[in-house]
Amino acid sequence: MKRDLHILDVTLRDGSHSMKHAFTEEQVRQVAKGLDQAGVEYFEVSHGDGLGGSSLQYGLSNVNELKLIEAAAEEAKRAKISVLLLPGIGIQEDLENAVKAGAKMVRVATHVTEADVAKQHIQLGRHLGLKTVGFLMMAHMAPVEKLVEQAKLFESYGAEMIYVTDSAGALLPHEVKERIQALKQSISVDIGFHGHNNLSLAMANTMAAVEAGATYIDGSLRCLGAGSGNTQTEVMVAVFDRLNYKTGVDLYPIMDVANHVVAKFMPRPQEITGSSLIMGYSGVYSSFLLFTEDAAKKFGVDERDILVELGRMRAVGGQEDLIYDVARELANRKHSVI
Amino acid sequence: MRKSKVAIIGSGNIGTDLMYKIERSEYLEMSVMVGIDPNSEGLKRAKERGYETIDTGIEGLLEKTELADIVFDATTAKAHAGHSELLNGIGKKVIDLTPAAIGPFVVPTANIKEHLDASNVNMITCGGQATIPIIHAINQVSQVEYAEIVATVSSKSAGPGTRANIDEFTRTTSRAIEKIGGAQKGKAIIILNPADPPIIMRDTIHALVEEGKEAGIIASINKVVQLVQEYVPGYRMRGNPVFDGRKVSVFIEVEGAGDFFPPYSGNLDIMTAAAAKVANEIAKKQSTFV
Missing domain, CATH: 1.10.8.60 (Helicase, Ruva Protein; domain 3)
Incomplete structure (x- = not known):
């Protein structure tokens, strides 16, 4: 299928924060199945802090993430599974194990100024045949020129896509646009955007990113992600349909998995508190x-x-x-x- | 009292900072700085302070073996294997500040006495030197089922070697938490923070321990903090250890002595200070034998 936009659902990774890293295998299977049936192309499964994140510092996983990745891979007939890896927390062996469990994409995440810790992990991702992404977190904390410099580093290591990640939900739409435009002019790989809804701007920021040239966009069902959560996946599907973009995701089925599956186990509503x-x-x-x-x-x-x-x-x-x-x-x- | 003569291979930042710490060590005498770049800042500084300098690397040092009893290697893991073999071959003690880890891991407060006669000892990692004393101290009082450390260092103090191979930090530190700290399972995390002005190194230790041993654990930790302060004066606890069921968390800050590195680089300082401490103990033992 030809898609204008690639929606990547992070409920089973970013949502892990809201769930205090206690997803059950059954919950993961149901969400994975729902996402797959709705036509989502990629979805992410990992501890909230990425592979190897299970710790006293961030919270121990109730179920080993590799088991969850494996379960999700079994349910996904068409969708591909992404994993997150933060160098300094997870190591290369974690990625190798995730691939054995069924991962097809890796997003290697660093603070927006520290891309050079990720060279080995990007290279490993490519070596393992994964779709390999550089994920620049806390993008609001660096000037645009710095972001561009770091994105170029990722590209030089072999990343096939660069994400602008608004981990704090702090960016305003014009700041998102400025960043995506600058990347568009300086790198030749695909560009993605990952938002958080802390200022109620996740959807607006995602639109700004798409208008500026981003083609990969993250969301979570019912906003189940850290803080007030991410751009709401099912809302994004509706909005981009209205804007005549092809996402390949069907509205009713994605709403169903959000409201009949995720909403049932959410520990609390993802309000802006x-x-x-x-x-x-x-x-x-x-x-x-x-x-x-x-x-x-x-x-x-x-x-x-x-x-x-x-x-x-x-x-x-x-x-x-x-x-x-x-x-x-x-x-x-x-x-x-x- | 006969002092042991010291050679430092690697005239970069670590080697240079180490030189100042050797100068303050009771049983050590700074003798020669060895580099491969005649224009290096470290060689210039060593010369200015009146020490021998060699700019032809290990080969140069091997021509003047009388200059050293103890040799610090502050080069790279790759170079270290060759250096160690050559130096051990002519009876020199080697202290390894690279991640090569050929010799046993050493943490001064934990296991120095076991390895005073070893021909090669390894200093683990900065995060290891900052946190394993605490884990080892807890383990004197209670079983440690699991221990995890989080080292946060300023971006400026993380050199290109660390950055290019960050997994090595994680793996080596985890292993040493188990081997030297005594935890049944260990985990290490490193975070780089680019804030300007740079942040002082912080280390947090989380451990799962036996309940009901709080008082003993606190006393043991307090004691070891004082021991580390003997060689790293800027090593201190922030607040008291915090207990939550079986979990204890200890918060540490490491301010460097400001010899060559700025004080925020406690991570680099604790490596050179611990290495100097180990060498001093080795030299002390040798001097009492003579």
């Missing part, structure tokens, strides 16, 4: 949300204060341990004032 709004506002990594709630409770401080401070400190993805430290410092300061 006080905390997630502040994440978008101050540019904080979306998966910090649940950890911040816990730390705020433990130390009796305002979640928003923790998040603003993390933004001020320019924390990057993966620094979940810092949340605790910041909350404690804030509590100490509060007590010393009293």
Whole structure:
């Protein structure tokens, strides 16, 4: 089928954050089956922090992710399975194991300024015959020129696609457009966009990305992803249909898997709460949300204060341990004032 | 007291910083800096401070074997295997700061006494030196079923070698958490943070331990922090260890001595400081034998 746009669903990876990494095999099978039947081309299955992310730092996986990848691969008749890999957390062996379990695409993710840690992993992805993607996270934290420089590095390692990843849901539509346009002019591989809805702009940002030349776009069913979640996959299908883009995904079936499968096991609605709004506002990594709630409770401080401070400190993805430290410092300061 | 003469192979940043730490070591005498680039900053600095310099690499050093008793290798894992064989062949002790890991892993507070006679010892990784003392200290009091460390370093202090082979950090550190730290299973994570001004190295240790041993664990950790401070004065705990059921989390910050590296590069500083400490202990033992 000829598609103008390639929708990549991340419910089973980004959603892992919201599920505290406790997806069951049955849930994964049902979602995988639904996505496949609706015509989704790629969907991602991994721990929220990528392969090897199961840890005390980010949360232990209830079910080994390799088992979940295998289960998803069994259900997917046409769709291909993607995995996420963050060098520094996961290693090359994790990717080799994921391929044995059925992965066909790898997205190698680094902070927007650190692409050079990913060379070996990109090369391995190509070597294993995977569709290999460079995934530049926290794209709001670097100037456009830096993003372009890092995308070129990824391209030089052999990445077949570069993603602009708005991990904090902090970008505004004109900033997305500026970034995608700059990449379009400087690299020759495909461009993707991954958004978060912390400022209620995920759909608008995805549209801006597509108008500027992105052809791969991420979404999650019912927004099941970190923070307030991602661009809502089923909404995206409807919107791009109205805009006359061919996504190859059928609206009713994708709505059905969202509402009859995912909605049934979501731990809570993916609303824009006080905390997630502040994440978008101050540019904080979306998966910090649940950890911040816990730390705020433990130390009796305002979640928003923790998040603003993390933004001020320019924390990057993966620094979940810092949340605790910041909350404690804030509590100490509060007590010393009293 | 006879001091041991020290050669440093590799006149880059690590080698240069190490030189300053050797100068402060009681049983060591900085003798010669060995590089392969006559114009290198490290060789110039060594010469200015009155040490011998050799710009023809290991071959040059082998022509002047009387210059060294203990040799630090701050080159690359690839080069190290050859260096080690040649140096051990003529009876020199080798301290390996590369990821080659030919010799046993050494952490000063954990197992230095076992390896004072080894011909080659390996310094693991910066994250390993910063966190394994804590895991080892916990393991003195309680079984450690699992230990995991998260090292966060400033982007500026992560050199091209680390970046090109970041999995090596993860694998080597995980292995040493088990082997030297005593955890039944180990895991390591490294995060690079590009904030400017650069952040000081931070390390978090999470471990699964036996419940009911909190007081003993805290005492053991406090003791080891003081021991590490003897060779890394800027090594400190942020807050107290936090217990949550079977999980204990310990938060560490490592500020470097600011010898050659800026103080935020605690990750580089703790490697050179730990290596100097190991060499000093080896030299101390040799001097008491004579």
